[in-house]
Structure formats: structure tokens, C-alpha cells
Amino acid sequence: MVKNGSHLDDETLAMLQNKAISITLPVVYTLVALISIPGNLFSLWVLCWHIKPKTPSVIFMINLSITDLMLASCFPFQISYHIQSNHWRFGKTLCSLVTVMFYSNMYSSILTMTCISIERYMGVVYPMKLIKWRRKRYALAACLGMWMFLLLAFYPLESTDLTYEVKELGIITCFDVLKWDMLPNFAAWVAFLLTLFVVLFLIPFVVTVGCYIGTIRKLIQTSNRYGNRQKTRSIYLAIIVLLVFITCFAPNNFILLVHMIIRLFYGRSLYPAYKLTLCLSCLNNCIDPFIYYFASKEFYQKFMQLFRPKVLLSESLENRRESLFSGRTMSARSMSSGPMDGLEGVKVYLQRQEKAGIGIPPSHKF
Secondary structure (H helix, E strand, C coil): CECCCCCCCHHHHHHHCCHHHHHHHHHHHHHHHHHHHHHHHHHHHHHHHCCCCCCHHHHHHHHHHHHHHHHHCCHHHHHHHHHCCCCCCCHHHHHHHHHHHHHHHHHHHHHHHHHHHHHHHHHHHCCCCCHHHCCHHHHHHHHHHHHHHHHHHCHHHHCCCCEEEECCCCEEEECCCCEHHHCCCHHHHHHHHHHHHHHHHHHHHHHHHHHHHHHHHHHHHCCCCCCHHHHHHHHHHHHHHHHHHHHHHHHHHHHHHHHHHHHHHHCCCCHHHHHHHHHHHHHHHHHHHHHHHHCCHHHHHHHHHCCCCCCCHHHHHHHHHCCCCCHHHHHHHHHCCCCCCHHHHHHHHHHHHHHCCCCCCHHHCC
16 A cells, blocks of 8 residues: 555555566466366356256355356466566446455355355255245345455445556556555555455355354265265365355455555555465366366266267166255155254155156256
8 A cells, every 4th residue: 555645655556566476476366267268168158058957056166156257357467467477457437346256256255155055964964944035136246245245345446546656666557556545544455355354254254154064974974874975075066165165265365454454554465465365265266167077977968978978877866866956856855754964865856766667857957
């Protein structure tokens, strides 16, 4: 942050000339874009045209795919900016637009993943109580409310010139040097930064971690009689999602907290470390299609069909059985009877269908 008429301190000037930032970020952003864009486009294609019905879980995953694609659309501008030694050539308006898109979509990923974790937790731990809430309009309302809140939270960035001319280096930065008058006073700066950390990260982080731990505990406690293979695979998937969430988002946001404290109160900076940990947050952008979509047997089947059009019916049936978190799985739970939990109910339902000689209709894929 810099006040009007003041010069940049040596620490900020050193950060703008940091070779680790100007080399590492373009390389990482390029690799992420090359994986993320085709991966999320394929995911969006499957979710929109090949998955029915559109359950809340599917709607959240569609929102996550769109979010990841919008974030990836910012990478070419970021790559150009850092390759040219942090020099912005695209004007004030585009600087504000790219910055808002970059950070709002990053936090949208966190909020959407939190919604998915809650939905999955309720589906595993409280399958019957979730039925009345598993409606498309609730998921759509959650996504709409999420985006409205993000646009409101980032309004200071939307209404401010985020470029800054660094005469000492002959460059124009974008968002790397914030002007103090972007917000009216010190209290407003504290409120803005705490909103980023507490509301958009810490609360969703705690909820997501709690939901996945609860989901894993419930799966471990579930009887093995009705699907040990499915249960084990679901536990592994939940653990992977949890570890990826923590690894990608925790370092960046905790460093942001420390940076804003020492910057506001002591005039020091951890901004280079913050910029480098952005790479971890962006890595989540290309991991999402694999852990949320391709880990599903149904998505794997669609992927394989692109290269092997003839898929055996027996493989297709087995694939449909093993998708724990699909919308149809939850519906099958609601059909189960007796004192067994949701996962056991799914297995019994499938067994009853097979004994009766009834195949699983294509529209009821797992």
C-alpha cells in the first residue's frame, strides 16, 4: 500500500524485481491453463448434457467448472504481466476486470467446494433429512447468493484504478501496489482484509474440513457387508479432496493474514511469499476435474467412450454402482427400508433390482 505523493519502500521495489516471481508464476499459470481449460470444458460438457437429473451436487459442480474456466481466462494476462517484469500494458479498466475475475473466482471455488462438502456430508450422515433440501432451486439460489456476495465484497477493487506507475523501474503495476485511498480509512482496510480472510476463507475452511472429517468417520463406521470396495474408494476420495483443499488454499490465505497484519501495523511485507503461494491456489484449478469428476466412475466411462466407443454392459453396470456422491445414489438411499444406513440401503436396492431382473435405466445413472 502506498499513500499519495509517497515513494515506494525498498522492500516493495525489491519485490517487483523478484526473479522468482517473474519466472515461477508464468510457468505455473501456463501449465495450469493447459490442463485446466480442456479438463473443465470436458467436465462442463458431461455435466450439462450427459448427467440427469440435475441434482444440487451436479449444479454445484457446474458452478465450479464455470468458476475454474473463468479463472483460467485470466492467466494469459497474468502471464504477460509477469513475463514483462510486472509491467501492465492493457489499461486501467482491464486491470480492474482481470483482478476482480481472478480473485472472485478463486474465492468462489472455496465457497462452492464448501457447498459440495456440506451436501455430501448430509447425504452420508443424514440421508433422510436431506431429501427435502435436495432441490435444484436451493442450489441455484446458493450459487446466485454466492456470486452476489463476492461482487459486493470486491466492490473496492471494481471501483478503483488498480494500476500504479513505478517511475524508479519504468513500469506500471496492476494490483501489486495498492493505493491507500482505495478505502476511506484504516478501519475500512481492516474490515476489507478480514472479510477476505474470515468470511471468504476461514469459515468455509472450517466447515469444509469438519464436513469431510465427519463424512470419513461415518464411512469408517459403516458396516462392510454391503459394499466394502465402494466404502474404501469413497473414504480415499474424501481424504484426497480434503488434503487438496487444505494444501491449495490454506498456505496462501494464512500468509495473507500475516502479511496484512505486519503491513498495516509494522510497515513490513510478506507479499513475495503471498504471490508464490498463489500458485498453489491456482493448482486447484486443474485438479478439480480429476478429484471431483474423473474420480467418478460415470465420468471415467464417458472419457473412455471417446477412445473406446464399445464399452461392455457389465463394466457400465459396475461403474454405475460405485459412484457414491451422485444424485441418483441419494435417491436410492431414500428408497431403502429397514434400520440400515444410507450406504447399505443403496446396496440392497441394487440387489433387489437385479433379483427382479430389472436393469438400471440410462436416465438413472450412478
